[in-house]
Amino acid sequence: MSEHIPEDLVLYELNDGVATITLNRPEVRNAQNGKLLYALDRAFQRFAFDDEAKVAILAGNGPHFSSGHDLGPTGDRETTFDRVSLWWDHVGKEGAENRFARESELYVGLCRRWRDLPKPTIAAVQGACIMGGLMLAWSCDLIVASEDAYFADVAVDFGIPGVELFAHPWELGSRKAKEFLFTADRLSAGDAHAAGMVNHVVPRAELMEFSTALATRIAGRPRIGLALAKQAVNQCDDLMGYRSGTDSVFGLHQLAHAHNAEVIGHMNGPGSTDLVKKALARDAK
Template sequence: MINQVRFITLELTMELLEYQLSERIASITINRPEKRNALNPELISALTIAFKTAVADDDVKVIVLKANGEVFSAGADLDYLKHLQNNTEDDNLTDTNLLKDLFLIIYRSSKIVIAQVEGHAIAGGCGLISVCDLIFSVPEAKFGYTEVRIGFIPAIVTCFLLRRIGEGRAKELLLSGELIAAQTAADYGLINFIYPKEEIAQAVESFARNFIQSVSANSVALGKELINSVQDLSLEDSLSLAVKMNVETRSSVDCKKGISAFLNKEKLKW
């Protein structure tokens, strides 16, 4: 069977980003290797459009975020940093909201989002992967939030990193600006899997293919919503939400199909 690959032209600058859909996997690839895949408002806007497109597409079940070149992302673009010195408060508010909106779209995505990190992820680049659901990395990659070293703070990502790795580790990374190795990042719970450079692409694809075939998209969407929501609620309120979503899931088409297949010992293809 021929692997059907669809290259999609979105309303974004294709020089900044590549978007590809193949067998329910949407691959979003940052394409500024000559700038170490640094972030600027144009790239952030392009990423936002790409993620919105993938989330809204019923043909997509997994989203993979990756980057061309030797560095995943070095953080803010140097030209953009120079421009920041002349920004008004309104300019800074607009830029900050752009990043906040992108992080929220990724974090709240109803689809699972996998970061495939084949180079250093630093400052805003590390923030970008921190809001993904799962992170695959090569052993050589380094991670860190270095904003404090230029008199800045990684403000937006702080809200997400506390949820991911807890207060103690978050303070260590966010306040020191130190870079850590991939194995340390895994030990801290920042990343999930480490694979050699020559194996990581296949590892991500294999995980995604198995995920697509073995789990219900509806269950993933509801599960992510529950996980994201209960952290902001009291125990009683979180349990009330869990009861509501449990009832909702039981009456879904996917649940009825899954139970029927299990009882009839049928292999289910999601």
């Protein structure tokens, strides 16, 4: 069983209880514009409501998982979509009313919504997983990375503390998170595994086979047990400050946007697209 979500931006395939949800903008390294993220939300809704779908794998078509948010001309920043929260539409608004509304819904809101899915999810990551790509992978319960995968957040180069959903301390630990942000160096799949952010590292050719086998193994276990185990871990993370911490840093993120807009004239600062391109091209250190 296989079908395309409208506009073919996200592919959905269900086999033997495992839903494979694939980002399908390989021509821009699966950069995330609004159309892609809402198509992804529709795919996750379908997974959530289908009793035959037990576990989902989130993958990226092409050589890279995701290069993050689309900061280029196809980023559709001034486009209205069918929203899933009760925030006002950002389109036509100015200043913080625009930025806060858009990013609360499109980035933090959707990622938290996917994190709270009652069914297990696995991110299968290859190549680049940069900035907004981190938030998609972190929204999943498990991460399987290919040996050539790498992770980066260059937000400090924009004068911004980190991506909108600031899960870095929970994913990497405080000291590694600081180094990751301060240096903007790539984190290799092996280093991410050593830090506990990634569950498994496998050869690139085996990424989907391994992820599917892991998903199939999980899919055979009781649904209610899996849902409660997932909720238990997420609740413990929240009690350790995940929810309040990410809320707090989202405010700092918006402060940085406001500073850039006032001082530089652009919320991300000039050359933000070039900074992401450099992160993609930078040799691993």
